Amino acid sequence: MKRREFLTVPVKSLGGLLLYTVAGEPIRLAAQENGRVKIPLLYLTEAEARVVQAACARIIPSDESGPGATEANVIVYIDRQLAGPWGRDKYRYTKGPWVESMAEHGYQAKENPQQIYRAGIPELGDDFGSAPPAEQDKRLKAIEKTMFFRLLRTHTIEGMFSDPLHGGNAGLIGWQLIGYPGPLMSYRDEIDKYHGMPFRAKPKSLEMVTGKKVKGLEDDRG
Amino acid sequence: MKRLKPVDVVIAGGGWTGLLLAKEITHRTGLSVVVLERGPARKSSDYATGMDELDYVVRLRMMQNLADETLTHRHNAKASAVPVRQYGSFQPGTGTGGAGEHWGALSFRFPEETFQLGSHIRGKYADKLPPNVQAQDWGLTYDDLEANYYRAEQLMGVGGKAGNLKGAKVPGGNPFEAPRQHEYPLPPHKPTYVTELFRRSCVDMGLHPYPVPTATASQAYKNPDGVQRAGCMYCGYCTRFGCMVGAKAQPTNTLLPLLVNRKKFELRNGCQVRRVLHKDGKAEALSYIDPTGEECEQPAGLVILSSWTLNNTRLLLMSKIGEAYDPATGKGTVGRNLTHQVSANIRVFLDKPLNSFMGSGGLGFCIDDFDADNAFDAKAGLLRGGALRMTSTGEGPLASFGQIPPGEVEAEWGAEWKKSALKWWDKSAAISFEGGHFPYRQNYLDLDPSYTDKFGDPLIRLTLDWTDHERAQTDMAVKHGSEIARAMGGKVGGTRGVGARYSVTYYQSTHIQGGTIVGGSPEASVLNSYGQHWQMPNLFMTGGSTFPQSASGNPTLTIIAMTYRMADAVIDRYMKHQGSLL
Numbered sequence: 048m049k050r051r052e053f054l055t056v057p058v059k060s061l062g063g064l065l066l067y068t069v070a071g072e073p074i075r076l077a078a079q080e081n082g083r084v085k086i087p088l089l090y091l092t093e094a095e096a097r098v099v100q101a102a103c104a105r106i107i108p109s110d111e112s113g114p115g116a117t118e119a120n121v122i123v124y125i126d127r128q129l130a131g132p133w134g135r136d137k138y139r140y141t142k143g144p145w146v147e148s149m150a151e152h153g154y155q156a157k158e159n160p161q162q163i164y165r166a167g168i169p170e171l172g173d174d175f176g177s178a179p180p181a182e183q184d185k186r187l188k189a190i191e192k193t194m195f196f197r198l199l200r201t202h203t204i205e206g207m208f209s210d211p212l213h214g215g216n217a218g219l220i221g222w223q224l225i226g227y228p229g230p231l232m233s234y235r236d237e238i239d240k241y242h243g244m245p246f247r248a249k250p251k252s253l254e255m256v257t258g259k260k261v262k263g264l265e266d267d268r269g
Numbered sequence: 270m271k272r273l274k275p276v277d278v279v280i281a282g283g284g285w286t287g288l289l290l291a292k293e294i295t296h297r298t299g300l301s302v303v304v305l306e307r308g309p310a311r312k313s314s315d316y317a318t319g320m321d322e323l324d325y326v327v328r329l330r331m332m333q334n335l336a337d338e339t340l341t342h343r344h345n346a347k348a349s350a351v352p353v354r355q356y357g358s359f360q361p362g363t364g365t366g367g368a369g370e371h372w373g374a375l376s377f378r379f380p381e382e383t384f385q386l387g388s389h390i391r392g393k394y395a396d397k398l399p400p401n402v403q404a405q406d407w408g409l410t411y412d413d414l415e416a417n418y419y420r421a422e423q424l425m426g427v428g429g430k431a432g433n434l435k436g437a438k439v440p441g442g443n444p445f446e447a448p449r450q451h452e453y454p455l456p457p458h459k460p461t462y463v464t465e466l467f468r469r470s471c472v473d474m475g476l477h478p479y480p481v482p483t484a485t486a487s488q489a490y491k492n493p494d495g496v497q498r499a500g501c502m503y504c505g506y507c508t509r510f511g512c513m514v515g516a517k518a519q520p521t522n523t524l525l526p527l528l529v530n531r532k533k534f535e536l537r538n539g540c541q542v543r544r545v546l547h548k549d550g551k552a553e554a555l556s557y558i559d560p561t562g563e564e565c566e567q568p569a570g571l572v573i574l575s576s577w578t579l580n581n582t583r584l585l586l587m588s589k590i591g592e593a594y595d596p597a598t599g600k601g602t603v604g605r606n607l608t609h610q611v612s613a614n615i616r617v618f619l620d621k622p623l624n625s626f627m628g629s630g631g632l633g634f635c636i637d638d639f640d641a642d643n644a645f646d647a648k649a650g651l652l653r654g655g656a657l658r659m660t661s662t663g664e665g666p667l668a669s670f671g672q673i674p675p676g677e678v679e680a681e682w683g684a685e686w687k688k689s690a691l692k693w694w695d696k697s698a699a700i701s702f703e704g705g706h707f708p709y710r711q712n713y714l715d716l717d718p719s720y721t722d723k724f725g726d727p728l729i730r731l732t733l734d735w736t737d738h739e740r741a742q743t744d745m746a747v748k749h750g751s752e753i754a755r756a757m758g759g760k761v762g763g764t765r766g767v768g769a770r771y772s773v774t775y776y777q778s779t780h781i782q783g784g785t786i787v788g789g790s791p792e793a794s795v796l797n798s799y800g801q802h803w804q805m806p807n808l809f810m811t812g813g814s815t816f817p818q819s820a821s822g823n824p825t826l827t828i829i830a831m832t833y834r835m836a837d838a839v840i841d842r843y844m845k846h847q848g849s850l851l
Contacts, residue, residue, distance in 0.1 A: 106682040112691055133328060140339040140354045144719060148351045151772040152342065155351060184683065200682055208666040209323040225694050227626060227666045230320035232513070233502035234627040242462035245622040245695070253320055261318045264328050 052088040054096045054122060086123060089130035090161060095168050096122055099199070101176040105183050106203040113224045121206030124215030128202065131265025134160045160198060167195025210253050213263045222250035230256055271565045276301040279555050279569035281542040281584065283308075284367025285825065286811035286832040287575035288524040289424075291534055292494075293836040298844065301533040303567055305540040305557050307576075308333075308364030313522045316511035322665035325510050329356055331371040333363040333577075338722035340579060342773050344734040345711065346596055352720050352728065358609070358772065359779040360509070361577045365538060366520035368577065368779055369825070373508040373630030373662060374484040374517050376427045377822025378418050380641045381411040381447040383705070386818055393642070394652050399738045401710035403606060405817040408789040408798035411447050414830045419451050421829035422482075425518035426490035426498060428455035429482030443479040445637040455487045458501065463623045463698045464633040467659035470756040476638045481658060483631025484518040484826075496526055505663020507630040517630065540565070543726060545572060545588040545808065552590075552808040558724060570847075571807050571839070574785075578813035582714045582784030583729040590805060591795055594713050596732070602795045604715050606708035606783035607733055608819040609771075611655060613702035613743040615750035616762030618674045622695045625664040633660030639749055640821050641705070644742070651741040655704020656821040657750055664698075672697045674762050697762060700754060702746035703778060705820040707738060714784045731781075735767045743767050780824050782813040787831075799838045799850045800831065806849045809835060 078084050088096055100122040109115035116122075128134055136159035148155050158166070170193075171186050172178070178186070190196045206215030208222065210230070216222060222229055226247035237246050253261050278294055280287040283306030291302045324330045335357075341350035362368030382389040387405040390398060421427075431452045432442025457480030460468065471478040485507065488500040501516040515522040528534050539560030546554040552572035559565050574581050585591060585603050592601035635658040637643065644654020671681075671690045674697075678689045717730040743766025751761045788794025791803035800815055802808040811832050813824050820827075838850050 107687055108684050110684050110687070112684070112688045115687070136336070138328065138334055138336055138355070140335045140352050142352070142720060146349075146351055149770075151344075151770050151774060152351050153353070153355060153774040155354060187682075203682075204670055205323060205327065205667055208670055210321050212321065213323055222666065225666060225670065225691065230504070230506060232504060234504065234624075235500075235502050237624075238461060238503045238627050239459040241624050242465065243621040246624045246627070253318065256320070257318050259318050261321065263321070264324050264330060 052091070052093045052096070053085040054088055054093055054100070055083050055085050056120060056122070057083050088126050090134065091126050091129065091164070094173070095164070096126060097176040098168050098171055099125060099164070101183060102171060102187060102199055103203045103206070105180065105187055106200055107207055114220050116203050116207055118217065119207045119215050119220050120217040121203050121215045124206030124209065124213050125202045127214045127265045129161050129164055132267050133265065136160070154194065156194070163195050163198060167193065170195070212253060212261050213265065219250040219252060229253070232256060271563055273565060273567050275568040275570070276303045277569060278302045278571045278573065279567045280304045280573040280575050281555055282306065282367065282575035282577070283365050283520070283536055284362070284575060284577070285369040285520050285829055287573070288366075288520045288528065289829060289832050290573060290575065290811070290836055292524050292527050294840060295528065295531045295534045297840050299533065300844070302535070303569070304536045305542050305555060305567065306365055306536060306538050307541040308538065310538045311365040311370060311511070311521050312525070313511070313515045313519070316513045319510055320504065320506040320513060322667050325506075326665060327667060329360060329509065331362055331364065331509065331511065332356065333361045339728060341717040341720050341728050341730045342771070343730070343732055344770055346732055350717055350730045350732075353773045356776075358775065358777045359781050360776065361579070361779065365525070365536065369520045370511045371509045372825060373823070375631040375823040376422065376425065376482045376484045376826040378447060378449070379820040379822055379827050380445070382641070383818070383820045384410055384414075390652060397647060397652065399650070399707070399736060403708045403710050405606065405708070405786070405788050405793060407787050407817055408794070409787075413798075414827070414834065415450060417830035417833040418826065419449070420833050421826050423454050423493050424829065425484035425523060426455050426486040426492055427453055427482050427484050427826070428457050428480075428487040429453040430457055430480050432479055441479065443635070443637055444477050445640065445643065453482060455490060458483065458485070458487050458629055458632040459503070461624070461628060461632065461661040462621065463619070463625070464659050464661055466757050467700070467753065468634045470753055471634070471636055474753065474756055476636045478634040478636050481631045481633045481635045481660060483629065485512070485629050485631060486516045486518070492523070494527055496523055498522060501629050503627050503629055503632070505626050505628045505665070507628070508662050541724070542576065542584065543587065543724060545574070545584060545590060547588065547590060547805065550805055552805055571809070574808070574810045575812060578781050578784065579714065579729045581810055581812060581814035583716070585785055585795070586716050587726060590802070590808070593715060596711050596713055599710060602786075602791070602793065604713045604784055606786050606817050607712045607714050607731060608706040608708050608782045608816075609733065610778045610780045610819050610821070611704035611706050611739045611742045611767060612777040613746040613750065613764070613766045615700040615747055615754055615764045616672065616697055617700060617754040617757060617759035618693065618697045618762050619757070619759045620696065623698055625661060625669060625695055625698060626666070628661035628663040630662050631660065632662065633658055639745060644745055646745070649741050649745065650737055651745055652738065653705055653707070653742070654745060654821075655702050655742055657700055657702050657746060657753065659698065659700050661698070670694055672762070674760055700750040702743065702750060703821050703823075704742045704746070705818060708783060708818045709736065734771045739767050778823070780813060780819060782816040782819045782824060785810050785814040786817045787815045788817060797849070797851050800835045801843075801850050807847065809839065811835065
């Protein structure tokens with residue numbers, strides 16, 4: 048069995064970080080004294096996770112316009128998606144014959160998202176995490192047209208703005224950034240009152256709204 | 270192989286039409302009905318915790334799993350097809366309720382001439398018809414359906430505003446609609462800022478906006494069957510979701526409650542129908558794989574195919590019922606008149622926040638000023654148009670983050686892009702266009718020679734491409750849509766029409782139609798206008814596969830109206846004298 052890999056990330060909240068195990072059970076990792084937690088990785092290696100995390104931080108950087116992919120724990124989201132059924136192509140038609148076709152037929156290659164990441168990460172270089180931002184941007188620019196980068200960009204947005212049940216959007220930081228209130232049950236009283244005015248209630252997650260723990264598709268290990 | 274005890278009626282597919290027929294038959298007769306549904310069991314309460322954009326909109330949790338079964342596509346009969354490996358220009362559902370669970374609930378009646386489109390366009394545009402147009406008459410008229418349209422509207426509690434009541438024009442409704450005998454059962458939804466802005470701008474331009482009719486109850490509603498539903502909460506988790514409060518009409522909240530305790534009704538989930546077994550021109554049974562993997566045969570006196578549109582055609586072809594269509598000779602009927610809808614999009618950027626996460630699948634306004642014959646433009650090669658709409662369907666942050674006016678920033682990631690995405694978040698919406706798609710001789714369905722599903726059965730193959738007429742439709746849509754966008758005070762963002770070639774890579778609508786069409790004669794159709802097979806009178810079919818061509822309106826309401834008409838014919842006439850209804 049492969050050695051268990053961990054990624055160490057800083058957490059803001061004293062309560063630590065809510066994560067899900069391989070079986071989909073929620074666990075709370077307590078912050079260590081230095082305010083960091085060790086996250087068990089489900090698919091990526093620690094070295095890979097550092098590269099991906101650094102790349103996501105260039106796609107949605109943390110800057111004066113607000114927090115970015117790092118604070119939202121996008122890396123946790125990505126690792127879980129890759130480990131789950133989507134990452135293993137359980138929803139894609141994967142029978143042959145495999146042929147190349149035109150753009151109108153979409154992605155036709157054999158490689159699943161796990162394989163695309165594994166092959167794509169080395170393209171950024173082992174030292175990507177420690178490279179200066181300008182150099183990181185240059186390397187990302189060079190792979191912009193690849194499937195790996197397209198996934199990385201999509202996943203960064205998803206990890207930033209999907210419900211925290213999927214591992215990203217930590218502390219609802221993505222929803223706070225834009226002012227999305229989360230899956231509220233009703234806008235019946237607001238829909239025709241906030242015309243041309245922003246409705247920006249303090250965000251709530253699906254678990255906060257329904258009082259129930261909800262499992263994402265990525266926790267289906269079948 | 271397990272041969273089961275015969276029943277009176279067996280139905281493939283537990284969506285709107287399969288369950289509606291089961292309800293009508295078990296409530297009005299003593300006949301036994303078995304429905305075979307390939308997907309999982311579903312009930313309304315499943316949706317209480319389903320408000321998750323990632324799993325439902327991005328991963329399409331309610332749709333058919335393409336790993337098990339997909340379709341193949343090619344642009345013409347000379348090319349070889351490739352499988353659609355991931356979604357997709359349309360999104361077939363699965364499970365109890367089928368696509369009727371995750372639909373947007375838009376519930377238009379078709380324009381009157383849709384049902385005689387073959388004669389209509391040949392009479393009107395004889396010398397201007399594009400090559401190979403195979404538009405056909407349905408063998409029925411709007412008047413045959415009017416009362417059934419109203420039954421469908423009552424069943425689901427459709428909200429809207431009549432524009433033509435018994436021939437009298439009513440302000441605020443659609444002046445181009447066919448005459449209706451009744452006002453809608455419910456009033457329209459409350460408008461949002463952007464839909465109201467669209468409506469006002471259209472009025473100022475002399476156009477005729479009307480509320481999109483929608484089967485999501487605008488207030489608490491009890492239908493004639495006594496089924497009660499709550500009013501819409503505008504939560505925005507609507508299209509591609511099951512409704513968490515049951516306001517959106519879905520087979521699970523509208524039909525299932527009337528079926529669960531019927532002694533003579535049985536719904537079997539996880540049962541994939543693979544063949545119609547038949548002998549001497551008579552359907553005898555449905556052959557299917559049950560959830561344990563066992564092959565079963567369910568014999569029945571009456572066999573009804575109500576599976577999702579492409580699967581209806583596939584089942585006939587795999588069962589070798591009727592003659593497969595051949596585009597070279599024009600002979601054969603199974604697979605002909607494949608149509609999609611002709612769609613376009615015009616993104617509008619505004620200077621105010623829109624709260625676009627609020628909404629409902631059918632909340633908004635529509636104009637038919639450029640639909641059907643209204644769009645006629647000989648110079649542009651345009652015979653028929655389509656409808657332009659502005660709806661607030663509930664756009665989650667994954668869809669809305671990163672909508673930026675073109676040219677504003679160069680990069681699609683990084684600090685500048687993020688800043689711009691934050692600035693423009695929640696400040697844009699789409700004017701959408703859906704037009705009827707002409708059937709052409711060269712667009713059709715058959716079985717793929719190479720690719721198979723998880724049981725080893727051939728996938729359905731679509732041979733489908735756009736022509737100049739569809740490009741003229743969407744050019745027209747982008748032109749008028751952009752004018753409306755500017756009248757709204759907006760900046761026109763990205764626009765798209767159908768493009769040079771049919772693409773399976775982006776969503777257009779789930780309204781693929783044709784393949785097992787109704788019509789006036791067995792030479793050019795598979796079914797008579799009651800959905801009864803011309804050569805096999807104890808085989809009936811429902812759904813979009815039976816439509817000779819598509820219209821601009823979403824097909825579900827017409828599908829349900831046609832099913833009511835079939836139910837009456839089956840119960841009142843066929844069961845008394847088994848044989849052709851004509």
